Amino acid sequence: MVARELLGCFLVRNIDDKILKSKIVETEAYEGPDDLASHASRGRTPRNEVMFGEPGICYVYFTYGMHHMLNIVTGKKDYPAAVLIRAVEPFFAIENKTSARQRKTNGPAKLTKFLQIDRSFNKAPVYVKKYGLWIENGEKIKKSEIICAKRIGIDYAGKYKDKSWRFYIKDNNFVSRKG
């Protein structure tokens, strides 16, 4: 499953030629048209149509009136599946203290705010650097270091809410809180 493979990969953001490299430490999978937690479960709409397209494309959307979410499309064309990036560990210098540092990127909405990711990145391929946001191969995470858990914030999803499709790196200090 791609959600596991993304753990340890680097999410790289280029802001005015400043390279901000972060390691992905927590993800959630949204798998297929039947997954009630996925936006795609209620059919194809203008918002989620990118999930029905080619894999390797960003799906960025705005929710709760204040938060952006970053996903990577993983399913083949016409099969809607994506991975939500829930938390990353910064691999660049941050001016603040360590305690504040860990609070910058340990949640899906926090990391998009910190890395200045918004809907302008929707539909941008993550294997091309020209858009200022891409993914590089990173550390290989051992199976024993990957924790599976239930997904978060999807209580409306019926029997799918208890699927253990959330993955994070064991003992990493940057995974999101509610876990």
Add this chain to the structure above:
DNA sequence: TGAATGATCACG
């Protein structure tokens, strides 16, 4: 536990 806050979607 609940407010903030606005895009999105299902109506018709």
Add this chain to the structure above:
DNA sequence: GTGATCATTCAT
């Protein structure tokens, strides 16, 4: 057009 809902966060 209207109204309900939401892959969250932070403060109470």
